[in-house]
Amino acid sequence: MTADGTLIGYADGRYEVPDNPVIGCLAGDGIGPDIWAATRPVLDAAVEIAYGGRRRLAWRPLAAGEAAYTDTGSYLPEETLAALAECRVSIKGPLATPVGGGIRSLNVALRHHFDLYACIRPVRYYEGVPNPMKRPDLLDVVIFRENTEDVYAGIEWESDSVEANRVIDFLRTKLGATIREHSGIGIKPMSPLGCKRLVRRAIQYALDNGCRVVTLVHKGNIMKFTEGAFRQWGYEVAAAEFGDRVITEDEVYRDHGGEIPAGKVMINDRIADAIFQQLLLRPAEYDVLAAPNLNGDYLSDACAAQVGGLGMAPGANVGDGVAIFEATHGTAPKYAGLDRVNPGSLILSGKMLLDFLGWRDAGTLVETALQRAIAAKQVTYDLARQMEGATEISCSAFGARIIAAMKE
Numbered sequence: 001m002t003a004d005g006t007l008i009g010y011a012d013g014r015y016e017v018p019d020n021p022v023i024g025c026l027a028g029d030g031i032g033p034d035i036w037a038a039t040r041p042v043l044d045a046a047v048e049i050a051y052g053g054r055r056r057l058a059w060r061p062l063a064a065g066e067a068a069y070t071d072t073g074s075y076l077p078e079e080t081l082a083a084l085a086e087c088r089v090s091i092k093g094p095l096a097t098p099v100g101g102g103i104r105s106l107n108v109a110l111r112h113h114f115d116l117y118a119c120i121r122p123v124r125y126y127e128g129v130p131n132p133m134k135r136p137d138l139l140d141v142v143i144f145r146e147n148t149e150d151v152y153a154g155i156e157w158e159s160d161s162v163e164a165n166r167v168i169d170f171l172r173t174k175l176g177a178t179i180r181e182h183s184g185i186g187i188k189p190m191s192p193l194g195c196k197r198l199v200r201r202a203i204q205y206a207l208d209n210g211c212r213v214v215t216l217v218h219k220g221n222i223m224k225f226t227e228g229a230f231r232q233w234g235y236e237v238a239a240a241e242f243g244d245r246v247i248t249e250d251e252v253y254r255d256h257g258g259e260i261p262a263g264k265v266m267i268n269d270r271i272a273d274a275i276f277q278q279l280l281l282r283p284a285e286y287d288v289l290a291a292p293n294l295n296g297d298y299l300s301d302a303c304a305a306q307v308g309g310l311g312m313a314p315g316a317n318v319g320d321g322v323a324i325f326e327a328t329h330g331t332a333p334k335y336a337g338l339d340r341v342n343p344g345s346l347i348l349s350g351k352m353l354l355d356f357l358g359w360r361d362a363g364t365l366v367e368t369a370l371q372r373a374i375a376a377k378q379v380t381y382d383l384a385r386q387m388e389g390a391t392e393i394s395c396s397a398f399g400a401r402i403i404a405a406m407k408e
Helices: 032-051 066-072 078-087 106-113 162-175 192-208 227-242 249-255 272-281 293-306 344-357 360-375 395-406
Strands: 009-011 014-016 022-026 058-061 089-092 118-124 140-146 213-218 246-248 265-271 288-291 314-318 323-327
Touching: 022 032, 022 078, 032 344, 032 360, 032 395, 078 089, 089 344, 106 314, 118 192, 118 293, 140 192, 140 293, 192 213, 192 227, 192 265, 192 288, 213 227, 213 272, 213 293, 227 246, 227 265, 246 249, 249 265, 265 272, 272 293, 288 293, 314 344, 323 344, 344 360, 360 395
Parallel strands: 022 058, 022 089, 089 323, 140 288, 213 265, 213 288, 246 265
Antiparallel strands: 009 014, 118 140, 118 314, 314 323
16 A cells, blocks of 8 residues: 555556556656646546546656756656556656767666567547548557667667777678678667567457457568568467467458458558558558557657647557556647647547556546547647637646536
């Protein structure tokens, strides 16, 4: 127990959620405090309305980012890391990346520290959100991006550094590689463990949520032993662990006339550049996408653009025993403290958090009320300036409008 709630447990691969779980919360930098101040009441109201006081969230404020550095000299204090591990489930606003030194990225640092290997990004359209597409409603996907390997592993050396020159010399003399002088060097590690656990989580999500297709996204036609291996290992884990519930695309067309059998999830794969085109031209054919780190990064932002941008794009970083839900956009420091920016990304990430706890009634309430607020055209400036007849309201007022919509 803590003073306000009960810590979430974890055993045998499952989170043990009490009725008053302690949830870590990091407001973040820049606009983070503004959007968190709008988000927290929305989540509290949803839980209260859905469960009539039988459940509640016990928030535990934690320090990270610029404010933490000012107070402690560290962007990620050890006390915060320990508390995130203890809470197990947390939510955070955007964190600034230090300029000119220090941690390369606080987000990447958190992912690596806790081995949060799955970045999960659902992307769907909310009626009325301005967007560039004729049929944005056809796109409804969940992207599983591997979070710890690939070029984001951070194994690289600067041009003309001693380390880069040593690696170049080794590759030339020992392996016969041709590399230009003065090259910077980066390493792209991808392992069976890292790839299989990501695909495993994507397939399990599809089975748990009634999705029909899991697509492995890769550039294996060029990078055969990294991205090509991602594809191979993905099919292997599907066959070995989900063989009675998963069917390949080849089997669907060879044995079932192109129709996915009832109760089965189809697994297929697409080249990375091709999937960008297909998600524009044939988005309804895709449900769950599993991708290596860099491809998944590009893909999740590109899909978000199709339905209105990162302001309405939630996300989570999930490992085995720790999960951190987050706003997917940046800190927008010029708007900090103005109570103006759209809190939709963080609110929808909170909806993901509620679903993750198993509190789907509350999560659905958040999403439905958000849709109602948008339909009423009472929205923050980023949406209002593109919506005919809209009324611009503040960040906090938008949160209050969502709460009101829960009670309509």
